Amino acid sequence: MLTLPETVEAQPHLNVAANPxxxxxxxxxxxxxxxxxxxxxxxxxxxxxxxxxxxxxxxxxxxxxxxxxxxxxxxxxxxxxxxxxxxxxxxxxxxxxxxxxxxxxxxxxxxxxxxRMDPDVPLVVPEVNGAAIARHRGIIANPNCVAAIATVALAPLHRAHPIRRLHAATYQAASGAGAAAMEELRESTAAYLRGERFEPRVLPHPYAFNLFSHNAEMDPETGYNGEETKVVAETRRIMGTPELPVGITCIRVPVLRAHALALTVEFGEAVPVEEARALLAAAPGVKLVDDRARNHFPMPSDATGQDDVLVGRIRPDSGDPSGRSLCLFVVGDQLLKGAALNAVQIAEALLPR
Amino acid sequence: MLTLPETVEAQPHLNVAANPxxxxxxxxxxxxxxxxxxxxxxxxxxxxxxxxxxxxxxxxxxxxxxxxxxxxxxxxxxxxxxxxxxxxxxxxxxxxxxxxxxxxxxxxxxxxxxxRMDPDVPLVVPEVNGAAIARHRGIIANPNCVAAIATVALAPLHRAHPIRRLHAATYQAASGAGAAAMEELRESTAAYLRGERFEPRVLPHPYAFNLFSHNAEMDPETGYNGEETKVVAETRRIMGTPELPVGITCIRVPVLRAHALALTVEFGEAVPVEEARALLAAAPGVKLVDDRARNHFPMPSDATGQDDVLVGRIRPDSGDPSGRSLCLFVVGDQLLKGAALNAVQIAEALLPR
Incomplete structure (x- = not known):
């Protein structure tokens, strides 16, 4: 069902006019x-x-x-x-x-x-499922920031070798909680460095040099918070894998505006690191940052202000005896690919050619 | 082989004298x-x-x-x-x-x-394998901070339900790199807040509101760094599970002195959350912080200066279709249970009764 009130009919236009x-x-x-x-x-x-x-x-x-x-x-x-x-x-x-x-x-x-979970509303990361845009009936949903960043990195691998299972631990920036949370991180940190007390106003826990389980509401039955539930559901929807098993822990870290993800990805068969690296290097929206010699891998300080999602630390999962899993470390600007950039990319796809 | 030079014989004393x-x-x-x-x-x-x-x-x-x-x-x-x-x-x-x-x-x-990996030197976390202390020949090794903190949380579960597979993503504090790294985190953050440039001296990457793959040397062949290799080898040794499959990603986060770990633990059978919680609540060195209603879980700001390792977010791994895995979030003071406290606890066990 489309979530528009019944009095509103879905509009016929599937594109926007030139120079809207x-x-x-x-x-x-x-x-x-x-x-x-x-x-x-x-x-x-x-x-x-x-x-x-x-x-x-x-x-x-x-x-x-x-x-x-x-x-x-x-x-x-x-x-x-x-x-x-x-x-x-x-x-x-x-x-x-x-x-x-x-x-x-x-x-x-x-x-x-x-x-985002309305079957009549496409949920889109253009690099991953851009074709879904054409099915819109007036509204297109822009995904949760973690789901957008993760799927940019996962889709090129998934197309070559279907993913069977996914595990994610996140390192999420203040920006996901808005401009006021970013300011609270700055202010509370400055207060900490001056040795002063700071009473959190925006986030539920102290943020200066601290981290905490994501502040989204927790389901007391399942033990998963709303952020985790969203990331799982949206990742499945964007990837077109409604049954994909996804394990996840979402943590807020004292970083301003880029999210990091430690991903473990199980495939149906062993995927050589070199192949994964080649697939990611060729993928739109991805920048490979995987320099073992210089110990240089994706970092928020490099991802901030960048359109591309940085991917590195590509290696076999030492914890999977079957040899069918790879680990990746992925960092993306939460306000760009995690939000504004992805929305504008969707909008660009709606323009007349 | 014992790592002492051949000219030094292992001493007969297995304890220290009173009031040494x-x-x-x-x-x-x-x-x-x-x-x-x-x-x-x-x-x-x-x-x-x-x-x-x-x-x-x-x-x-x-x-x-x-x-x-x-x-x-x-x-x-x-x-x-x-x-x-x-x-x-x-x-x-x-x-x-x-x-x-x-x-x-x-x-x-x-x-x-x-x-730590010398077979003639016990590697000890007293709550986990304290009995190994008695086998020392002059030297007892105190483990890597992540291994010490992780095993305090894992051992009570493992004793009841042997662990089959472990996955860890770490959120590691500055203190693991020493007092100078803690100072660099403070100084570089203060500089950032003043809008000034800061050139890292101690750590290889910018640290203010940033995170990065652990700075230990990276093995260019395996793609794992020295910290990850240590945590895997030492966790296996302390737990007495030399073949345990362990997957790990070690990340340095801008926190001063408490390490956090997102753990996924696979057992041979399904372990109910309530049972895991009861085992951990009764375990020495563990404090359960698992309040879903208040969204209050282990945080560095709560763990700092505390002897106990905080454990919470105990829940089934939504990514394991077999239902045999639990997720935990664990935080411990890196300088206490991750280092000094554990060493002094070992020393206490050496004193005459």
Whole structure:
């Protein structure tokens, strides 16, 4: 079922017009800012940029292509004339306003989790399942950041050698919890270094030189938190492997804006390291960083601000006696491939050729 | 073979005398300081404390039981009258001076990797294989910090349900690389917050709000670094499971002094979460921190300065279709259970009853 209210019919348009009016919903958030930067950096062909946010942010200006654009308060009437709406203001806002955008004629690329598991809404990482974009009925979902980063690295291997089982331990940055969490990491760390107490306001635990189990809500029955559940479900959906066994531990680490993943990937047969390396080196959106001689592997400091997902430490899993598993270490900018860049890449695929 | 030079015979004494003279070799290092504090906090029955270090540190004083103790330069003649020598000055110093200490009549508890895989030297975590202490011939090895922390959490489960396979992703603190690395983390982070450049001196990569594959030397053939190799070999030896398949990824994170481990443990049969929790709650050296309702699990900020290893996030591995695996998240103070505390606990076991 499509999650649009019944009064809204799915629109016939599967593409956006040339040079559309583009709206960013949640323009002042951590991802919103990066959406604006990505549209600018990639020279996205748009006739006008509209910045929508909560009434609290209305009236502020942000710079796009050298010009000040005023932030407007989001209402259901905001979408008149908008051809493409990039939503990044949380699940509640998407549920409330995406239908209005579609009704007004816009195609919505939604960065929230609101529609990701809706069978009528494609969930897309262009390098992995870009063909799914064509099946949209007005809304396309942009995945969870870990799922997006992981699948960019996994898909090239999976196409050559189907993956049978996956295990992930994550090292997740502050940015996944928003700009305020990034600021809390900076502020609490500065306070720690001055020897001062700091009371967390955004995250539930101290963050300075600390790490903790991901702050998403925990299911008391299963012992898995909402982040882990999302990563598993979305990875399966994007890869087209609905039954893939996935084990996962999501941990928040004191890093600003790039997520790291220690992945163990079991295949149906042994995959030589050299072959995996060649597949990844040739894969779109991947940069191989696998220099054993210099002990140089993917790091957040290298991934920050980079479009590519960095992949390295490719080696047989010493813990799999069958010899059919490889380990990888993967790092991607959470705000770029994990969010804004992927959304803009989806939008680019919607433009007329 | 025992690694002592042939001219040194293994000493007959298997215990140390009551109220021995105790020497700390490497007294001014990160672990040395904690050794001194542990001896004091645990009221270790000693007649005199000798502090040995490089000539560079000689002449400094450190406070023990309210009195200033002068640091002496380490030489081969330093061990006269010493009954117990706690070494923590790196593998090279242990290889060079441990034999002199044993020859002088001391029992050596060595925190370096020099003798850990020597079949004639017990490698001990008292809660796990304390009985092995009795087999020593002058030297007892204190394990790698990750192996010590992991085995405290694994042994109580393994005794009830033998472990068949283990997978670990680590989140390792600066302290494992010494006091200078801890200072580099503080300094480079302060510089980052001021917007200044910082050139790493101790670690090979930027550390402020960053993480990286462990800095131990990488084997270009296997793709595993020396830390990973040690953890695998030592975990097997301490647990008495020489063939245990262990997969591992060791990552350095910007945390000061507690290591965290995401463990996946496969047993021969399904182990109910409640049983695992009960086994761990009753285990020596373990503190259960597994509060799903409050989303409160082991964190470095809680483990720092604590003797116990914190264990939580106990749940079935959603990635194991056989249902025979559990996941755990384990955090321990790297300088305490990962180093100094474990060494002092070994020393306590050597005292006359």
């Amino acid at each position: 009016v583009v709206a960013i919903v949640g323009a002042t958030g951590a991802v919103g800012v990066e959406l604006l930067r990505c549209l600018e950096a990639r020279n996205f062909p748009l006739s006008r940029l509209r910045l929508l946010a909560s009434p609290r942010s209305a009236g502020r200006t942000m710079t796009f292509r050298g010009e000040a654009v005023e932030v407007e308060a989001l209402t259901e009437d905001s979408f008149e004339g908008v051809g493409l709406a990039l939503f990044s203001a949380g699940s509640g806002v998407s549920k409330r306003y995406a239908a209005a955008a579609v009704k007004a004629g816009a195609v919505v690329v939604d960065n929230s989790s609101a529609f | 003279v105790v020497a700390i070799v490497g007294a001014t290092g990160a672990v040395g300081v904690e050794l001194l504090r542990c001896l004091e906090a645990r009221n270790f029955p000693l007649s005199r404390l000798r502090l040995l270090a490089s000539p560079r540190s000689a002449g400094r004083t450190m406070t023990f039981r309210g009195e200033a103790v002068e640091v002496e330069a380490l030489t081969e003649d330093s061990f006269e009258g010493v009954g117990l020598a706690l070494f923590s000055a790196g593998s090279g110093v242990s290889k060079r001076y441990a034999a002199a200490a044993v020859k002088a009549g001391a029992v050596v508890v060595d925190n370096s990797s020099a003798f």
